[in-house]
Amino acid sequence: MRTEHLSLRAGKRVLIDNLNWETGPGECWCIIGRNGAGKSTLLRTLAGLREPDAGVVTMDGQALRGWPLTALARRRAYLPQGRNDAFGYRALDTVLAARHPCQEGSYWDADADRQAAHDALRLLDADHLAMRDVRSLSGGERQRVAIAATLAQDTPLLLLDEPASALDLAHQVGMMRLLSRLTAEGRSIVIVSHDLSLAHEVATHALLLMGDGRWHAGTVAQSMQPALLGECLGYPVEAVRHKGRTIFIPEEDRRHG
């Protein structure tokens, strides 16, 4: 997937200006930026659910708007931020429904679809929730079912908007390990995350949105520099090395210390 001269606006505000960016197999990009910077707007645009204000998003050299919907659905899966369940479907049904584009026009769920749905739920430690009404699930349980539904689509490109936000520590770590494995297996993944340390663990690349149209794209080593992150997030950031890992913390506020 690639963007060429992509610009996104919210009203008169320029969120992203002239973004030239590309992701390929085996890359996991983390989009970083303060609230309202345009991360979700960008992800929706990459999913083909919002038109660019200028420029183009392409996949295999063809603009997204030229892709037939079913073909697009087989290539990318999108996890939006937040969900509102109006109806009492079972968790398993929401995962099966997400597999619709894989079903080659057949109405009934094949055994293979059921197997794929259970496998995806199991990967997210949610198979025991399969028969539960989604409205009865906790926030984190519902999030895990939604991630399972995204993975069950078995697409080469995954677009995940804050997948770890509602998960407890163990499930956050489990999900990040899973994303690392999928990246190593050759998937292309784009996540939005406010957790810099988790992002640093899983991502190969980072795209920083500065909030005024400017952006910075590069490998994690190039982009996740404290000075750049501080400018991007509007607060000074420190990077601390601990047992071979990099942990990001807000710099101490010396005015109050």
Ligand SMILES: Nc1ncnc2c1ncn2[C@@H]1O[C@H](COP(=O)(O)OP(=O)(O)OP(=O)(O)O)[C@@H](O)[C@H]1O
């Ligand atoms: N219909 C609209 N009219 C005006 N502004 C809008 C509209 N839709 C979105 N915006 C604004 O666009 C900006 C970008 O929103 P977006 O959801 O992409 O931010 P984000 O970076 O994902 O933020 P967060 O970290 O809070 O999730 C926000 O300031 C939002 O208020």
